[in-house]
Amino acid sequence: MPIIWLAVSALGALGTGSNGLGATMLPTALRETGLLMASVGIISGAMGLVAAWLVTHYDFPLRRLFDWALVLPLAVPTYLAAYAYVEFLDFTGPIQGFIRELTGATTIREYWFPNIKSQWGAMLVFSAVLYPYCYVACRALFLMQSSALSIAARTLGANGARTFFAVVLPVARPALVVGMTLAMMEVVNDLGAVQYFGINSITNVIYSTWINRSDFGGAAQLAVTVVLVIGLLIIAEQKARRNRVYTAQRDSRVPPAREVLGGGRRLLAFGFCAVLFLIGFGIPAGELLYLSVRLYHAPTLQLMWQALLPTLILGAIGALVTVALGLTAARLSEKQGATSGLIRIATLGYAIPGTVLALGLLQPLGQADLWFNRMTMALFDWRPGLILSGSMAALIYVYAIRFLAVSHSTLDAAMKKRGRAMLDASRALGASRLRTLFGVDLPTLSPAILSAGMLVFVEIVKELPATLLLRPMGVETLATLVYSRANVGLFAQAALPALCIVLVGTFPVILASWAGDRRKV
Incomplete structure (x- = not known):
């Protein structure tokens, strides 16, 4: 959707004086x-x-x-x-x-x-x-x-x-x-x-x-x-x-x-x-x-604590949604044909810059909010305001697009290595699909699920362009806090939250590397 919307907007801007492809820079x-x-x-x-x-x-x-x-x-x-x-x-x-x-x-x-x-x-x-x-x-x-x-x-x-x-x-x-x-x-x-x-x-x-x-x-x-x-x-x-x-x-x-x-x-x-x-x-x-x-001082620590909670919430929810989508995509990609090709296309979001995705999502999400508010006004005489474009939902959406490839590749490799023998045995012994899912499928994939979740969490904590452009008014994450302070020369106020980002990312990187070694040997 964001790429299609951008393509339509780009074609519509031709001949209107937009300074895009003709920009001097x-x-x-x-x-x-x-x-x-x-x-x-x-x-x-x-x-x-x-x-x-x-x-x-x-x-x-x-x-x-x-x-x-x-x-x-x-x-x-x-x-x-x-x-x-x-x-x-x-x-x-x-x-x-x-x-x-x-x-x-x-x-x-x-x-x-x-x-x-x-x-x-x-x-x-x-x-x-x-x-x-x-x-x-x-x-x-x-x-x-x-x-x-x-x-x-x-x-x-x-x-x-x-x-x-x-x-x-x-x-x-x-x-x-x-x-x-x-x-x-x-x-x-x-x-x-x-x-x-x-x-x-x-x-x-x-x-x-x-x-x-x-x-x-x-x-x-x-x-x-x-x-x-x-x-x-x-x-x-x-x-x-x-x-x-x-x-x-x-x-x-x-x-x-x-x-x-x-x-x-x-x-x-x-x-x-x-x-x-x-x-x-x-x-x-x-x-x-x-x-x-x-350069430690109390206001810096207070700013960091205020930005830490939204960062952790976005990272946790984004990782949960992205891993769930990655697991579904890995399951669907086992089928040959058009489904497998569409999954490969969907995972190309990692190659698209966050600024481009944010640009392609802001207008369609705003249009969806406008239609929804018109519907609620006509039915209930009530205006809920910005639900998608003005909330964390837009950020979760762009995270899922950007980092689906991370979760999908990790889970797809784990599923191919495990094979389907255990799943087929469970069904042959009379277990339902739901019991097989929670009793065999997810437990055997738990190391890969944990690894994929941690990798996506780290990527979300570090992500800056899309977060900077789509975050709700008044919401500050560690990444945007560091950017806003460092860009105006106040690096003393950015050092502590910047160190927090590095520390949050260090342990999952080590654990993911260790898990990868275990899978290779």
Whole structure:
């Protein structure tokens, strides 16, 4: 519905003077967005691929710790990482403070330091917190992949570097492309970080066209353009790897062999993983913790508690609804034919930026409220007001669209692994469908349901663009509180709620990673 509504609005705005596709900032927005997407995809892909290769094929100090710790940057939203890095690398931060102590300088004119609020700064921050998408995907593939190909290459005389580029990299292509695609989708979806860095991304231009210029038609034209580009990228990638086989399955009872590194290679592997963890989680979380302690005051804590309850309520209800829909979709996708294809289309909502979904939902939900109020006035002489567009229902709706793919993929994989033998046995023994559902089906899927629920909950807690645009009047979540304070330079008031978002997301990320490991081995 939101995409259809946007398409109709975009077509209707043609020839009306809407400044959408003809916006003067559009070429700049497309160029800067494309550059940021490509650079973040390449950098995060390289970091995630190398890290996954190291922890699955080699043994070095703290490898077991890095195995799960390298996933933790997923708990840090991109906009929080942007705020933390600016504070860390700014004039008043510890790095420039140390340089001034070392050189005796007192002003920025007396020494040179790069400006973090720039395109390169955005590349650094986005890549630092988004590489886990590539790391998790490549690590899962390596754990399931037979080591026979690599052993054969080494037996035939190829060294480690040649084996990596000639065998490992081509084999890892599907997982690498998936991870890079997810990272690039997060770049397109982001609003807070690109605004803070001063980047004219396409999402930022859509937001400005809609909110600042009140040009819904022009914003709809830009939004449809984004959706078409994303759709073409997905179709092109799927066609590129159609009918190709990349995996050679290993015996799941035998763990992949790991080579014990020694000397300089041992230190390099340890140093690489340590730097990834530091830039992705250590610096943002450490800076937020430091600022929360140093700049603590009671009003900040009160603001956080006021925003925490709506955040938890939205996260809990959104996770419950999305997991229920994901379970239903996974059950329906077992049937071949049109139903399975429609489910695949429905799960593409994760690739659509939250700003685009909010833009496509606001008007139809407002129209539905108008029709409902007219009906109640005609029947009961009573006007209930805004039920959909002015309540949390709109947010739950957009969360379900955005994160259905997260719950569906988790539950669909669990259902395929379990099979239908137990369900068929229960029905054969005379149990009703309802008793089979609650006695066999749901209990056997409970780990996957819990994992999917936690992942969706974390995504909702971190989500900013749609929440910022569709939240009811007077409702503040942790994400919108951090955005509103940091955008006006009051980061002291944003540090504590920002740290709370990171802490809320850390435990589920660790637990989901652990549950994924249990399913793989």
